Amino acid sequence: MKPLARYASLNSYIDVSRSVGIEPIRLMRGVGLDPAGMALQDRWIPAVSVARLLERSAAESGHQDFALQLAERRRFANLGPLGLVIREEPDVRSALTILVRHEHMYNEALRMNMVVRNGLATIRIGFELGEQTETRQAAELALGTLHRLLRDFLGSLWQPIAVCFTHCAPADASTHRRVFGSTAKFEQEFNGITFYAHDLDVPNKRSDPQMRNYAYQILDSLDSQGETTTSSRVRELIEILLPTGRCSVEQVARSLGVDRRTVHRHLADAGETFSSILDATRAELAENLVENRRYSMTEIAELLSFSTPGNFSRWFRRRFGCSPGQWRNRK
Structure with a gap:
């Protein structure tokens, strides 16, 4: 698996980028990083993506x-x-x-x-x-x-x-x-x-x-927490990739520097599948997002990488036994 770095390695990246006249959001997405992750400094991301982002930023800004x-x-x-x-x-x-x-x-x-x-x-x-x-x-x-x-x-x-x-x-x-x-x-x-x-x-x-x-x-x-497991790395990457609309086992595998078969094999050894981790991660995020009235259901569907709000609502009902609206109103 490829080594990771903390999002804190990019602290002040957005401010410095704008001060030299380049667009940080576009550049981050260009190397597969989610700009929203900047608010989560302890989250891990592929170190090679950080290195590439810095090189591209220096080149584009001159x-x-x-x-x-x-x-x-x-x-x-x-x-x-x-x-x-x-x-x-x-x-x-x-x-x-x-x-x-x-x-x-x-x-x-x-x-x-x-x-x-x-x-x-x-x-x-x-x-x-x-x-x-x-x-x-x-x-x-x-x-x-x-x-x-x-x-x-x-x-x-x-x-x-x-x-x-x-x-x-x-x-x-x-x-x-x-x-x-x-x-x-x-x-x-x-x-x-x-x-x-x-x-x-x-x-x-x-x-x-x-x-x-x-x-x-x-x-x-x-x-004492020990080494990072493949399951935890996959979970972290899913959280990062979901809002970008590019959350797939192929993209996760590329971020980890392996092929999809290797990801499936490591997860199977831990008794997990990519789909099970994706579903569990979505469920955890969905609970918090639906409770937050700042987000519309359409925005939540996009953040969780559902193709339509209807697909999100059907998934949510299967998972939680009620619609997202009903969940929000009973809180």
């Missing part, structure tokens, strides 16, 4: 610094629950160790490692997206975000020794100079950040030992 503009707006909160843990770590070394060890909690495609040698610390990054695609923008987003997090710990005047990129320099490097100063290096052997090892021992003045205990309880509870 801004090679597109992902770096996103990185400038990053906060600890964009890491989800892991951000709570990192923020309470006692020093930079502990924070980075947690970040690297639990990278899968915010992006399954990201690979990070930290090496400390001869007085220098280097954090390298890479990507395993499940298929070939350009990652220039993804690398700039990841390193820009990491650079910002380090500055949050070490102060706004802190500078690394070097921020290294394997790709060539942009035609206009003004954003890179603003963010990294003179430390940005292009056409290097790796993507990563190098800084003095003594920075690792700088204490985190905002750390609260009591809050750290609570943060670790959250981390332990998330780790």
